[in-house]
Amino acid sequence: MRKMRSPSAPWRAAALLATVLLVSSATACGNSDTGGSAADDGKLTLGFSQVGAESGWRTANTISIKDSAAAAGIELKFDDAQQKQENQIKAIRNFIQQKVDVIAFSPVVESGWDTVLKEAKDAGIPVILTDRSVDSADKSLYKTFLGSDFVKEGRLSGEWLIANAKTTSGPVNIVELQGTTGSAPANDRKKGFAEAIAANPNLKIVASQSGDFTRAGGKQVMEQFLKANTKIDVLFAHNDDMGLGALEAITAAGKVPGKDITIITVDAVKDGMQALADGKFNFIAECSPLLGPQLMDLAKKVDAGQEVPARIETEETTFTQAQAKEALPNRKY
Numbered sequence: 001m002r003k004m005r006s007p008s009a010p011w012r013a014a015a016l017l018a019t020v021l022l023v024s025s026a027t028a029c030g031n032s033d034t035g036g037s038a039a040d041d042g043k044l045t046l047g048f049s050q051v052g053a054e055s056g057w058r059t060a061n062t063i064s065i066k067d068s069a070a071a072a073g074i075e076l077k078f079d080d081a082q083q084k085q086e087n088q089i090k091a092i093r094n095f096i097q098q099k100v101d102v103i104a105f106s107p108v109v110e111s112g113w114d115t116v117l118k119e120a121k122d123a124g125i126p127v128i129l130t131d132r133s134v135d136s137a138d139k140s141l142y143k144t145f146l147g148s149d150f151v152k153e154g155r156l157s158g159e160w161l162i163a164n165a166k167t168t169s170g171p172v173n174i175v176e177l178q179g180t181t182g183s184a185p186a187n188d189r190k191k192g193f194a195e196a197i198a199a200n201p202n203l204k205i206v207a208s209q210s211g212d213f214t215r216a217g218g219k220q221v222m223e224q225f226l227k228a229n230t231k232i233d234v235l236f237a238h239n240d241d242m243g244l245g246a247l248e249a250i251t252a253a254g255k256v257p258g259k260d261i262t263i264i265t266v267d268a269v270k271d272g273m274q275a276l277a278d279g280k281f282n283f284i285a286e287c288s289p290l291l292g293p294q295l296m297d298l299a300k301k302v303d304a305g306q307e308v309p310a311r312i313e314t315e316e317t318t319f320t321q322a323q324a325k326e327a328l329p330n331r332k333y
Helices: 009-031 056-072 085-097 114-122 150-164 184-197 215-228 240-252 270-277 292-303 321-330
Strands: 045-050 075-080 102-105 127-130 144-147 172-178 203-210 234-237 262-267 283-286 311-313
Touching (some): 045 056, 045 085, 075 085, 102 292, 114 127, 127 292, 144 292, 150 184, 150 283, 172 184, 203 215, 234 240, 240 270, 270 283
Parallel strands (some): 045 102, 144 311, 172 203
């Protein structure tokens, strides 16, 4: 007797074929490049444009952001602007095109961001400013600012100088190494310092020029200061790296840094703290680069539509020589 075929067999074969075709189609779609847009895998995607790698502070800041993104399970699209605003604007537009969930960046300078920030707003992508602010009158173009009070850092530096300046022999001549021209930390630190020292008419800024936040720039400008000014009593550098470059110029000129010339800087990175512990610097106002964990927390909140404060400041301190010696063994950056 001939064996009868199960009536369900054709249906099972058809169902199997349909399943294979469906899986193949899904796999092909998942591997296709749709123009670089962020993958819709449920993972938050953060586009971050960094100023560059001009200093030890910036390097520590970048490491903090990358490590924190990995720890938070956030996909990070990172861009190095190499200290050029046009590079940052291009990066932000690329992030918009890729449809990232959140954009964060540390602006090279304060001005000139309204157009690209409006493009991000129109695309429905929230923006977070980190470390440096912008001067836009339209505060709706970004969700929040995370960083330091640069005016306060300059003011604390000036107040320390007033308390410790030797004014018995007449005017105290100060030279100032400014940060990148037009940047928020350069503008604000200069403002805070000038306001503080105005309380003592003997304190005079005799030269002020940008060293672009780099060690090489600090050395070069300090060499010019030393040639143009026969009497320099104090150096105020807007960051440690410029101060460290200035040390080389001061030593080469036959002067003793920290003694012949009082040196005040901002940041408190490890190299700067070592110079302070060694007595080559005299005072540092801290500016912490470890913003990564706070940034990732903010990115999650703004992506979820939660309200966040318009400005979030990091907790920081100041250091004298004794305090630097105590803090150095545990310094992470």
